[in-house]
Structure formats: structure tokens, C-alpha cells
Amino acid sequence: MQDPRLRLFSVIVISITAFSSLTGASLAFLWWLFCTNGLGLLRRSSWPLLAFIPLLLVTIALWITSGDWISYLVRLGVVLLIAIFAYQDQRPGEFMKVCSWAFGPVRGFDLGLAGEMALGSLRFLEGEIERVRQAFFVKGIPFGIQSVIPVSAGLVFGLLRRSEDQADLLLTRGYVRGGMACPRFSRSRSDIFVSGIAIFFFILGFLPVREFFILIQ
Template structure:
């Protein structure tokens, strides 16, 4: 989707559907396969596979303890794929523009600015992790429990310092609350059908499983 308004709204609807029921999560997976670039929006395997492994391990533990392990696996997989699609398709300034469009130049600007700063921090964090990985490879250090803890502490401290610097910079520039921008959005003819179809998983998630099969039949 090129229109960030429809993309973010579809992501919210689909996330709620995946969280609400297993049926909704399955419908979300089908929607993801049809309306997204699929593997093109996924992060690199070094990041994606560990996340999948953690979800699978948690699902197996849940199933072993008598819980709904399969349902957890399907729901979390759907949410993970949605998050990857949304993050990959979001460009700089889009969240701020959508927030201002929806909530105005005061509240919307504040919420959008916070969201943009969070996304920027994620991008910076990803770059720093990649730099640390390269540095460890050059030094012949293998990732392990002994190296992960100090690296995590370093990343946390760095992010705290960066947040403090940004806060000081906003104060120096006289920022108080709100701001003014003129949001402009581009759209694709396929955005509307994709968004309308995203409502279907939301409807299915509200129906009992037997009613879904009645509708399909």
C-alpha cells in the first residue's frame, strides 16, 4: 500500500484480528500472502530466524504444558509478519503526517513526533547492532552469553544518552508543544481493495469457528 493512512489502519485491523482468534490469524496470513511483497518485506535471516525460533519454542512449551500452543504459534506468526510488512513499508515522516492528518497539529503532531523518534531509534539500533556484529567478526569473537550482556548494556546506555541529547536539542530550539505540517499522501489504485479485504479477517475473528465453516460452505 502506498497510502500510509490505509496501510497503518489496515495493520491495526489485521493485528486485532490476529490477536482475537486463531481463525482471524489464519485469515491474516492469507491476506499477507496475497497483498504484500511477502519475502521482500522480511528482515534478514539473522534477525528473522531467531524470532521464529523463540515463537516456536514458546509454542512448544505451551503445548507441552497443555496450553494452546498451536494457536499461539499461528497468532504470533501473523503478528510478526504484519509488523515486518508495516515497518518495511513505512518511510520517514509518514507516521507524523498520518498523526497530524488524523488528530491535528497539536495532539497529532506530538504523537507523530514520538512515533517518528521511536522508529528512528529502531533504525539506529539496528545499525549499531550490525556494526557490533562486524566488529566482533573482525576480532574473532563469537557471540555468546558473555558477550551479549555487555553489548546489551552498551546499547541501552547509548540509547539513553541519545534520547537525552535529543531532548536537550528540542529545548534549545524552543520546542514546546505541537507543530504545523501539511500532510500529502500518494495512493495506488490497489490500496482500496487491499484495505477493504483487510476487514474480512476482522469479521472472521469475531465469529465462532463453526460459523466460519457455515459461511464458507
């Protein structure tokens, strides 16, 4: 999607739909599968799927305690897929543009700057993970669970050093609050179509099936 405002709106609407019920989750999954390039983005970079590990752990706990684990797994799983798509389809600077457009040059700029720094850290983490995998492959070392702990520790320390460097840079440049951003947006017909489908599925997800068939007659 070209317009980040429509992408954010669609993601929020369809995430609410997915979390509402199993029917809503099914509709949201169809939206993710056919209306976005989420599957193609995952094929290019699958590391965000690590976010499913905590979900699976909680699902196992619900299964052991006889909770409604199926509904939890399906609804939260679809929400995670949508969130991963929103992250992977986002381009640097878009969050700053949307926040400045929505909240103005002071609060919007501050919020956008914080968001861009967080997303930049995630992109840094993505690049580091890919480099670690390549290094393990070149050395012929299997990249398994036994490697996760030392690698994770190194990545965490790297992120902390990066955050400290960014804070020092802002301090050196005399940043206090607010700033000037001139956001420009472009949208395509497909953006409007995808957003319209998200709204339609949102309405359909909260509409009882019987009333829906009465409505279309």
C-alpha cells in the same frame, strides 16, 4: 504500500483478525505472505525477528503448564509478523503525517513527534546491530549468545545518550507543544486492493464457516 493511512488501517484490521482465532491467524498469514512484501523485507533485515524470543519463552511456559500454547504461538506469531512488516515498510516522517492528519496540529503533532523519535531510536538500534555484526565478522569472532549481554548493554547506553541529546535539542529550540505539518498522501490501486483484502479477511475471520458457505451460495 504508498499511503500510510491505508497501511495503518490494514495492519490494525488484519491484526485483530489474527488475534481472534486460529482461522483468523491463517487468513492474516496469507495476507502477510501474498499481499505485502513482508517476506522480502525480512530477507533484507532479519533482526526484528528477535521479538519472537519473548513469545517463545511464554509459549514454553504455557507448554509446561499444559496451556493452549499452539493457539497462543500461532496467533501472536502472526501478529508479530504483521507488526514487523508495519515497522519495516514505514518511512521516516509517515507517522508524523498520519497523526497530524488524524488528530490535528497540536495533539497530532505531539503524538507524531513522540512516535517518530521512538521509531528513529529503533532505526538507530538496527544500524548499530548491523555494524556490530560486521565488526564481529571482520574480527572473526562468532556472534552468539555469549556476546548478547555486553552488546545489549552498550546498545542500551547508546539509546539513552541519544534520547538525552534529542531532549536537549528540543529544549534548546524552545519546543513546548504542537507544531505545523502539512501532510500529503498518494495512494495506488494496489493499496486499495490490499486494504480491501484485509477487510474481507476480517469479515471472514469472524464469520462461522457454515454461514460463509451459505452466504456464497
